[in-house]
Amino acid sequence: MKPVIRTLAVPALLSFAMLAPAAWAQTSPAPATSAAAAPKAAMTKSRAERRADAVEQRITEMHGTLKITDKQSKQWDAFAQTMRDNANRADQAFRDRAQKLGTMNAVEAMKSYADLTQLHAENMQKLSSAMSDLYAVLSDDQKRMADDMYRNQGGRGGKSREGPRMHKGKGKAPASASSAGPASGP
Numbered sequence: 001m002k003p004v005i006r007t008l009a010v011p012a013l014l015s016f017a018m019l020a021p022a023a024w025a026q027t028s029p030a031p032a033t034s035a036a037a038a039p040k041a042a043m044t045k046s047r048a049e050r051r052a053d054a055v056e057q058r059i060t061e062m063h064g065t066l067k068i069t070d071k072q073s074k075q076w077d078a079f080a081q082t083m084r085d086n087a088n089r090a091d092q093a094f095r096d097r098a099q100k101l102g103t104m105n106a107v108e109a110m111k112s113y114a115d116l117t118q119l120h121a122e123n124m125q126k127l128s129s130a131m132s133d134l135y136a137v138l139s140d141d142q143k144r145m146a147d148d149m150y151r152n153q154g155g156r157g158g159k160s161r162e163g164p165r166m167h168k169g170k171g172k173a174p175a176s177a178s179s180a181g182p183a184s185g186p
Contacts, residue, residue, distance in 0.1 A: 082130040086123035
């Protein structure tokens with residue numbers, strides 16, 4: 001990779017990697033059934049298939065946690081499909097960029113990064129709209145569960161590699177989060 005492209009692309013990709021979990025919203029890694037089975041399963045499935053499996057696992061987890069009823073299935077199905085569609089669009093965009101990155105100049109690499117960031121924003125708007133429709137039909141108990149899920153780690157129910165996030169009124173944000181948030185760019 002050319003030094004100029006590497007200098008610009010690596011920070012951009014690393015910055016986007018911080019945003020990618022939210023872009024895929026919602027995905028969580030599939031638990032390994034056994035130490036021996038995990039590598040074998042990984043070799044037989046493509047990255048896209050593994051990501052689709054992770055999205056389906058997250059959808060199943062959320063459905064169970066929220067205890068979605070038959071009356072709520074129309075809104076739930078739309079929300080779940082939005083999660084799937086978002087994951088597919090993001091995955092395709094990353095694959096397309098990865099195929100072209102080696103031949104991109106600095107301007108093209110930055111535009112490509114901007115396009116990925118725009119896609120992320122569009123996906124989150126779609127997911128937010130679908131959540132709004134679903135939230136409107138949830139019971140008070142379900143709303144409390146959803147609130148907890150999305151207050152804690154953007155829908156991860158408190159599970160994060162970074163530890164608990166601080167929210168307004170609950171203390172100061174960690175030093176690393178306050179100086180280099182997602183809006184800071186590459």
